[in-house]
Amino acid sequence: MAVTPTNDAFIAPEINSFGQSFRDYNAESERQKSVEEFYRLNHINQTYDFVKKMREEYSKLNRVEMSIWECCELLNEVVDDSDPDLDEPQIEHLLQTAEAVRKDYPNEDWLHLTALIHDLGKVLLLPKFGGLPQWAVVGDTHPLGCAFDEAIVHHKYFKENPDHNNPSYNSKHGIYSHGCGLENVMMSWGHDDYMYLVAKENGSTLPQAGLFIIRYHSFYPLHKSGAYEHLMTKEDEENLKWLQIFNKYDLYSKSKVRIDVEKVKPYYLSLIDKYFPEKLRW
Numbered sequence: 001m002a003v004t005p006t007n008d009a010f011i012a013p014e015i016n017s018f019g020q021s022f023r024d025y026n027a028e029s030e031r032q033k034s035v036e037e038f039y040r041l042n043h044i045n046q047t048y049d050f051v052k053k054m055r056e057e058y059s060k061l062n063r064v065e066m067s068i069w070e071c072c073e074l075l076n077e078v079v080d081d082s083d084p085d086l087d088e089p090q091i092e093h094l095l096q097t098a099e100a101v102r103k104d105y106p107n108e109d110w111l112h113l114t115a116l117i118h119d120l121g122k123v124l125l126l127p128k129f130g131g132l133p134q135w136a137v138v139g140d141t142h143p144l145g146c147a148f149d150e151a152i153v154h155h156k157y158f159k160e161n162p163d164h165n166n167p168s169y170n171s172k173h174g175i176y177s178h179g180c181g182l183e184n185v186m187m188s189w190g191h192d193d194y195m196y197l198v199a200k201e202n203g204s205t206l207p208q209a210g211l212f213i214i215r216y217h218s219f220y221p222l223h224k225s226g227a228y229e230h231l232m233t234k235e236d237e238e239n240l241k242w243l244q245i246f247n248k249y250d251l252y253s254k255s256k257v258r259i260d261v262e263k264v265k266p267y268y269l270s271l272i273d274k275y276f277p278e279k280l281r282w
Contacts, residue, residue, distance in 0.1 A: 082139035121191025146174025151225035
């Protein structure tokens with residue numbers, strides 16, 4: 001399915017920029033304590049009704065009009081409280097990810113651009129986009145409307161979520177049917193779903209696999225643990241293969257290696273022009 005990477009391939013490091021294992025949610029540190037508190041709030045407040053309300057509100061795309069690159073630059077103002085591996089400005093992570101993908105898959109330009117823009121939805125944290133709290137923007141995502149799988153990080157906090165005791169929502173399939181397709185599943189609200197909405201509604205010509213990566217790259221219970229596979233279609237399964245390729249770069253490119261923004265900027269501007277309109281509604 002995938003193109004063979006180049007010989008000079010990106011090598012995933014064993015430790016993150018804090019000197020610890022990646023995605024270690026149990027390591028003792030002040031950073032870990034704040035991450036756990038983030039997930040406590042996320043799991044209590046992300047309900048089916050809340051997500052439905054957010055989707056309806058943000059589907060209006062009536063807050064800002066700007067280009068993809070302008071949005072990239074805005075991310076310099078954002079730090080993700082849910083991430084145990086990174087405390088650099090987000091634009092650094094975007095370029096680290098994109099350049100790592102580009103190194104291994106030089107001919108898949110859509111994947112380079114997908115890597116660059118996958119986290120742009122984090123601008124939801126900024127006042128002009130609604131200034132949403134961290135728990136409604138970042139962190140791992142999961143379905144609403146069916147049982148919370150134990151593969152979800154810090155699962156214990158779902159006991160305080162109103163949906164946890166709702167008989168319509170707390171069975172394996174909940175309101176869904178087997179193989180209904182992920183596009184029909186209500187995912188927890190955050191930057192993934194928002195950026196997918198922005199890309200789709202503004203007429204991006206990225207392939208389906210790129211849009212799938214944007215929408216589900218934080219859906220770790222699925223692509224790390226295989227949870228919720230019963231809701232997928234064959235097309236979802238094919239797109240998931242690309243997401244699992246992408247995930248290596250999204251996760252393991254987080255390092256202190258700095259990217260020369262001005263040097264790589266012309267290349268990414270050419271990709272933006274290829275796959276997106278000049279200005280987008282956000």
